[in-house]
Structures are given as structure tokens and as C-alpha cells.
Amino acid sequence: MSEDTNSFITRADALELLTSSWNPEQEREWVSLKDALGRVTAKPLYSQNTMPVYRISQLDGIAVRSSDFINGVPDTSDWVKGVDYVQADTGDDFPDEFDTVIPVEDTHYDSDGRLGLAKGLTLKAGDCVGAAGTAVRQGDLIVDAQVRLTPLHLSMLALSGIYHLEVLRKPRVIYIPTGSELITAGIRPERGQTIESNSLMVTALLEQWGADVTCYPIIKDKPEELAEALDKALQAADLVLINGGSSRGAEDFNTALLRKRADLFRHGVRAIPGRPVGMAIINGKPVINMPGPTFATFLAMDWCVSGLVHHYYGLPAPQRPKVKVSLTKALEKRPDYEFYFRMMVTGKDGGYEATPLGWDRNLPDSLLKMDAILIVPIGVSGYQAGEEVEVELMCGPENL
Numbered sequence: 001m002s003e004d005t006n007s008f009i010t011r012a013d014a015l016e017l018l019t020s021s022w023n024p025e026q027e028r029e030w031v032s033l034k035d036a037l038g039r040v041t042a043k044p045l046y047s048q049n050t051m052p053v054y055r056i057s058q059l060d061g062i063a064v065r066s067s068d069f070i071n072g073v074p075d076t077s078d079w080v081k082g083v084d085y086v087q088a089d090t091g092d093d094f095p096d097e098f099d100t101v102i103p104v105e106d107t108h109y110d111s112d113g114r115l116g117l118a119k120g121l122t123l124k125a126g127d128c129v130g131a132a133g134t135a136v137r138q139g140d141l142i143v144d145a146q147v148r149l150t151p152l153h154l155s156m157l158a159l160s161g162i163y164h165l166e167v168l169r170k171p172r173v174i175y176i177p178t179g180s181e182l183i184t185a186g187i188r189p190e191r192g193q194t195i196e197s198n199s200l201m202v203t204a205l206l207e208q209w210g211a212d213v214t215c216y217p218i219i220k221d222k223p224e225e226l227a228e229a230l231d232k233a234l235q236a237a238d239l240v241l242i243n244g245g246s247s248r249g250a251e252d253f254n255t256a257l258l259r260k261r262a263d264l265f266r267h268g269v270r271a272i273p274g275r276p277v278g279m280a281i282i283n284g285k286p287v288i289n290m291p292g293p294t295f296a297t298f299l300a301m302d303w304c305v306s307g308l309v310h311h312y313y314g315l316p317a318p319q320r321p322k323v324k325v326s327l328t329k330a331l332e333k334r335p336d337y338e339f340y341f342r343m344m345v346t347g348k349d350g351g352y353e354a355t356p357l358g359w360d361r362n363l364p365d366s367l368l369k370m371d372a373i374l375i376v377p378i379g380v381s382g383y384q385a386g387e388e389v390e391v392e393l394m395c396g397p398e399n400l
């Protein structure tokens with residue numbers, strides 16, 4: 001193990017090495033606004049429209065002439081709708097001869113429909129009227145370049161008259177599941193077989209980050225088939241992910257393959273689980289060999305692949321919210337590695353307490369009950385029960 005410790009690098013150093021060695025070309029493409037959610041803008045977008053075009057009422061009410069109010073509130077009992085005033089509800093434009101809006105709360109009508117106004121009403125010209133351009137003006141910057149579009153961006157772009165826009169092409173990621181024991185999900189496993197389940201998680205995460213994902217069929221642990229799949233993937237992808245075969249088993253061929261083909265190759269990070277990750281740059285493209293166990297794959301996706309996809313876009317990788325918790329149990333670890341602990345978190349006395357999910361739990365139990373991850377850094381050998389630490393939440397605090 002001491003050999004591992006000396007040669008394995010930290011996750012931060014590994015990601016820095018990969019991102020500084022990868023300069024992806026940012027191609028652009030046009031999309032229509034309805035397909036633009038989550039896309040990243042290629043250039044700044046400016047409003048084509050001025051809104052309101054002329055003016056609008058800011059409230060539900062009636063539009064009047066302010067000149068009729070110079071000497072106070074007039075007698076309106078003989079006012080005629082359409083002549084002396086008009087209906088002007090929120091967002092309505094109204095004829096030029098009126099200039100001021102009185103909210104409906106300050107108006108009343110008698111049984112004959114005659115208008116009355118609140119006593120003591122004061123108004124000045126332009127009250128409750130939104131002028132041209134108060135919502136947006138032609139030429140206003142709506143969204144800068146390299147921004148991931150949210151639902152609110154979409155409505156502001158529509159308001160601004162932008163229906164087609166240039167975005168960064170999604171990075172093309174090819175995922176290659178490897179392992180002679182793997183079978184496609186949907187088939188009942190027999191002895192010696194394992195269901196290839198990681199591709200669903202990997203695809204979902206990549207789509208969430210804005211990548212275009214292609215999953216290859218399962219590749220058997222045969223060096224020539226693995227090499228062929230890698231070559232094919234490198235021709236089409238910006239980023240290649242190989243899953244499984246990253247460690248020391250008799251059929252773990254991927255490390256040797258990447259070492260042979262790579263311009264830059266590192267094997268292993270000082271983090272558990274997930275340490276035997278392989279990281280290569282081949283033909284200028286990152287190729288990541290993620291360890292096969294699901295949590296190890298998830299963690300490689302989380303710190304490494306997320307970092308790379310966001311690097312492609314020039315965006316910071318998203319971070320999980322953190323909360324302070326008090327530990328219900330002591331934790332021990334080796335100090336020369338960073339450790340990830342899966343934690344259950346519950347509210348207590350206005351704060352939170354957290355319990356590690358034991359390694360003895362089965363897979364769904366340990367992965368799906370994980371409310372938070374505790375990352376214990378290199379140099380620390382554990383914590384006492386009752387100690388306060390910071391965890392990264394996997395769910396919203398409303399679910400704790």
C-alpha cells in the first residue's frame with residue numbers, strides 16, 4: 001500500500017492536471033428558445049424589444065385625466081365610461097387623452113352604476129402608469145456569454161424578442177462499460193453475471209450537466225476489443241469514459257491500455273472509495289477509467305467528470321450545499337487518504353446530527369439512505385463522537 005500512497009495524487013491535483021492539459025474547442029450551434037433550457041450561451045444577448053412598447057397601467061383600475069383633479073377630487077356622478085375615464089387593468093395600454101390610473105380599491109359604483117371616488121384621494125399625473133421601456137429596453141444586456149440558461153432566462157429572452165440563439169455545442173461524451181461479467185439491464189442475471197447498471201446513473205448525471213451522451217454496448221475484458229472501442233470512441237467524442245477494469249484483477253486491462261496509448265497518464269487518487277481511477281490524455285482528449293463499483297463510479301463522476309464537463313463550458317462545477325452536523329459515532333480512517341463517508345442526517349435541537357452508514361449495508365440501503373457525504377481530508381485519522389463536522393448534502397434540507 002505504501003507504493004500506492006507515494007504514486008497516487010490528490011483529487012485536486014488530478015483535476016488540475018487534466019483541465020490544464022485539455023483545451024477543448026468551443027463550437028457553437030443555434031437552438032430555438034424552447035430547446036434552450038440548460039444550454040450555455042455562446043455570446044451576450046441583448047434585447048430586441050422595448051417593453052412596454054408605449055405604456056401600461058400598473059394596477060387594476062381606471063385611467064383618468066390628471067387635469068380633472070387640479071382642484072381636488074371632482075364630482076364623478078355624471079362621468080361617462082369611455083369619455084371621462086376608461087377601464088385600465090394591470091398591463092393594459094389606454095387612450096392617449098388619459099394619463100393617470102386610479103386603483104380599483106379607490107373607486108366605487110352606486111346602484112345606478114355611477115362612479116364615485118375615495119374621499120381624500122390625491123393623485124398626480126402618471127401615477128400607477130408604467131412608462132415605455134420600464135420592463136426592458138432595446139439594447140439592454142439580457143444574458144452574458146457562458147451562462148447556463150434557467151427557466152427565468154427563457155421568459156426574459158422571450159420578452160426581449162430573442163427566439164433563436166447561439167449556444168455552445170454540448171460536449172460529446174462516450175461511455176464504455178467494460179466487463180465480461182456484465183449483462184444489459186432487463187435480463188435476469190445468472191451465476192457469475194452482474195447487471196450493467198452504472199450507465200443509467202452516468203447518463204443521467206451527464207445530461208444534467210449538459211453533455212451529449214452515447215453509451216457503447218458492454219465490451220468484454222479482451223484487450224483487443226477494449227482497444228478497438230477506445231479508438232472508435234476517440235474519433236467521435238470530446239471526452240471518453242471507460243468503466244471498470246481499473247484495478248489489479250487478472251482481467252483489468254484498461255490501465256495497461258491507457259498507459260500505452262496516453263500522452264499523459266496517471267493511475268490512482270488518494271481518495272477512498274474510488275482510488276484506482278485512471279486518468280489519461282490521448283490525442284488531446286481526456287479518457288477517464290472510472291472504477292466499476294457503483295459508489296466509486298459515482299464519485300469519479302462527481303469530482304472528475306463533472307469538473308471536466310464544466311471546464312469544457314468554462315463554468316465552475318456545481319457544489320452541494322454544506323451543513324454542520326454533530327457526529328453520533330466516532331469515525332476512524334487511515335490518514336494518508338481522503339475518505340468519503342455516507343451519512344444519514346437528522347434534525348436535532350435546531351441543528352443536525354449525522355450517523356455514518358456502515359459498510360455492511362447492502363447497496364441500495366447505503367446509497368439511497370445517504371443524506372450527505374462527509375469528506376474527511378488527508379492528514380486526519382478520524383473524529384470523536386459528538387464532534388462537529390461539515391457534510392455535503394445530497395438532498396434538500398426539507399428532506400432531513
Ligand SMILES: Nc1nc2c(c(=O)[nH]1)N[C@H]1C(S)=C(S)[C@@H](COP(=O)(O)OP(=O)(O)OC[C@H]3O[C@@H](n4cnc5c(N)ncnc54)[C@H](O)[C@@H]3O)O[C@H]1N2
Pocket residue numbers: 177178179181182194195196197198199243244245246247248249252273274275276290291292293294296
Ligand atoms: N487486489 C486488489 N483488488 C482490488 C483493489 C486493489 O487495490 N487490489 N482495488 C479495489 C478497489 S478500491 C476498487 S474501486 C475496485 C475497482 O474495480 P475495477 O474498476 O477494476 O472494476 P471491475 O473489477 O471491472 O468491477 C468491479 C465491480 O464493479 C462492477 N461493475 C463494473 N462495471 C459496472 C457497470 N457498468 N455497472 C454495474 N456494475 C459494474 C463489477 O461487476 C464488479 O462487481 O477494485 C478493487 N479490487
Ligand code: MOO
Pocket residue numbers: 271272273274275276291293295296
Ligand atoms: O475505491 Mo474502491 O472500492 O475503495 O471503491
